[in-house]
Amino acid sequence: MYSEKVMDHFSNPRNVGEIENADGVGEVGNAHCGDIMKIYLKVEDDKIVDVKFKTFGCGAAIATSSIATEMIKGKTIEEAEKLTNKAVVESLDGLPAAKMHCSVLAEEAVKAAIEDYRNKNNK
Amino acid sequence: MSRRVYMDHAATTYVNKDVLEAMLPFYTELFGNPSSVHQFGREVKKHIDKAREQVAKAIGALPEEIYFTAGGSEADNWAIKGIAYANRNKGNHIITTQIEHPGLLESCRFLEKEGFEITYLPVDQFGMISVGDVENAITEKTVLISVMYANNEIGTVQPIQEVAKLAKDKKIVFHTDAVQAVGSIDINVKEQGIDLLSLSAHKFYGPKGVGALYVRKGVKLTNLIHGGHQERSRRAGTENVAGIIGLGKAIELAASRLEENSKRIKGLSDKLITGVMEKVPYTRLNGHPDNRLPGNTSFCFEFIEGESLLLNLDIKGIAGSSGSACSSGSLDPSHVLLAIGLPHEIAHGSLRLSLGDINTEEDVDYVLEVLPPIVDRLRQMSPLFEKVKGGK
Numbered sequence: 001m002y003s004e005k006v007m008d009h010f011s012n013p014r015n016v017g018e019i020e021n022a023d024g025v026g027e028v029g030n031a032h033c034g035d036i037m038k039i040y041l042k043v044e045d046d047k048i049v050d051v052k053f054k055t056f057g058c059g060a061a062i063a064t065s066s067i068a069t070e071m072i073k074g075k076t077i078e079e080a081e082k083l084t085n086k087a088v089v090e091s092l093d094g095l096p097a098a099k100m101h102c103s104v105l106a107e108e109a110v111k112a113a114i115e116d117y118r119n120k121n122n123k
Numbered sequence: 124m125s126r127r128v129y130m131d132h133a134a135t136t137y138v139n140k141d142v143l144e145a146m147l148p149f150y151t152e153l154f155g156n157p158s159s160v161h162q163f164g165r166e167v168k169k170h171i172d173k174a175r176e177q178v179a180k181a182i183g184a185l186p187e188e189i190y191f192t193a194g195g196s197e198a199d200n201w202a203i204k205g206i207a208y209a210n211r212n213k214g215n216h217i218i219t220t221q222i223e224h225p226g227l228l229e230s231c232r233f234l235e236k237e238g239f240e241i242t243y244l245p246v247d248q249f250g251m252i253s254v255g256d257v258e259n260a261i262t263e264k265t266v267l268i269s270v271m272y273a274n275n276e277i278g279t280v281q282p283i284q285e286v287a288k289l290a291k292d293k294k295i296v297f298h299t300d301a302v303q304a305v306g307s308i309d310i311n312v313k314e315q316g317i318d319l320l321s322l323s324a325h326k327f328y329g330p331k332g333v334g335a336l337y338v339r340k341g342v343k344l345t346n347l348i349h350g351g352h353q354e355r356s357r358r359a360g361t362e363n364v365a366g367i368i369g370l371g372k373a374i375e376l377a378a379s380r381l382e383e384n385s386k387r388i389k390g391l392s393d394k395l396i397t398g399v400m401e402k403v404p405y406t407r408l409n410g411h412p413d414n415r416l417p418g419n420t421s422f423c424f425e426f427i428e429g430e431s432l433l434l435n436l437d438i439k440g441i442a443g444s445s446g447s448a449c450s451s452g453s454l455d456p457s458h459v460l461l462a463i464g465l466p467h468e469i470a471h472g473s474l475r476l477s478l479g480d481i482n483t484e485e486d487v488d489y490v491l492e493v494l495p496p497i498v499d500r501l502r503q504m505s506p507l508f509e510k511v512k513g514g515k
Binding site for chain 2: 002007010011013016018027031032033034035036037038054055056057058059061062
């Protein structure tokens with residue numbers, strides 16, 4: 001049911017972990033529904049120099065978090081903010097219909113982390 | 124990696140070789156329609172009668188009380204709807220439990236729309252109903268009590284005989300969905316006072332798509348499948364002959380090996396349960412500690428989600444199942460896990476490993492070696508576990 005790309009990101013997730021004193025942290029989802037994504041950003045000169053994630057969730061939740069961190073790493077805040085769930089799905093060679101919400105969650109987690117960064121830095 | 128460990132016998136089993144061998148002639152030389160007058164049909168009819176005897180003998184029934192169906196769901200649908208419709212002039216109330224199989228629950232929901240009233244009894248933390256609750260739920264309008272023999276997800280075995288006795292005293296029909304129990308637990312419908320019982324062949328090394336409903340002589344039941352005169356005009360449709368032969372052979376084999384097999388499989392399950400509980404912290408055993416199916420083990424691992432656990436196990440060749448929302452295709456985790464009082468976030472982390480004939484000590488050792496590091500890795504990735512580690 002999952003593409004090879006999803007299984008690759010699920011079994012070897014990129015950027016797992018936390019960043020101490022992160023410049024921006026975003027957490028979305030809730031345990032009740034079975035998905036929580038937390039994204040940490042390290043930002044220098046408006047550029048995302050490091051990103052880590054932690055996820056409680058299914059295979060698609062882990063894979064979308066993993067690829068989303070890969071997609072925004074090295075990007076400027078402005079570029080990263082444009083990440084869409086559609087782009088996440090495409091990068092994973094598709095997701096089953098029932099798992100589309102995981103890609104939405106990944107987009108929201110990135111946006112929440114950026115918002116946190118902006119709030120902390122008055123930007 | 125080439126090791127494969129199948130621990131999903133509650134989902135389905137393979138067909139036993141002797142069972143398959145018994146079935147094969149009925150696809151080729153013994154192809155007649157059992158309803159036909161000619162010898163092609165008559166010879167097949169004899170074999171169907173024999174299969175009926177095999178099923179009857181295995182559960183302590185009479186052959187004429189066995190009706191073949193297309194599986195457990197049909198048997199459940201027929202029992203619930205058939206009793207409800209046949210007793211419409213007597214009453215419109217049915218008592219069942221919150222942890223039944225969907226085949227039964229959805230039949231009840233259908234009847235609710237038809238004006239029937241259904242009481243869904245709660246269960247305790249171990250998945251046990253209370254016989255007192257059943258008694259209290261009975262009204263003058265109660266026409267049927269249906270309690271599953273053993274639960275497919277958590278393995279809990281219900282006090283069937285006591286509920287059956289209560290139903291008999293109150294002159295109410297008693298049905299049990301024994302799909303998970305037949306072949307694993309010794310059942311005798313006469314001694315236990317059961318009026319109707321559903322069973323399905325593919326849970327005990329028989330083929331898929333065939334099952335049976337036992338209906339005690341004298342119990343009035345409205346037909347579900349209308350048409351020809353098959354099954355003494357109670358269930359229409361040309362017989363799934365090979366399937367029926369397979370069911371008969373499979374149940375006979377299961378009954379003959381029941382005690383020895385169940386004992387061996389129970390030993391493996393106990394070893395697995397003890398090992399998992401010892402090796403993996405923040406873990407709960409679901410279901411009753413003692414009154415459970417010999418092959419059932421069901422756990423909840425806190426802070427992780429079941430589907431990601433299943434996928435990781437699958438990568439290592441281990442086949443299990445989960446009641447998490449993501450595995451069930453709905454937004455909520457399994458109704459059974461919620462009924463035993465688990466909060467959503469814990470129910471999402473469930474794993475069922477159901478053992479059977481092909482499992483060995485080595486299989487259990489392999490699972491005990493592979494499972495704990497997978498759970499640990501997923502926890503290291505989980506923001507929920509972080510909070511626990513931080514003492515928050």
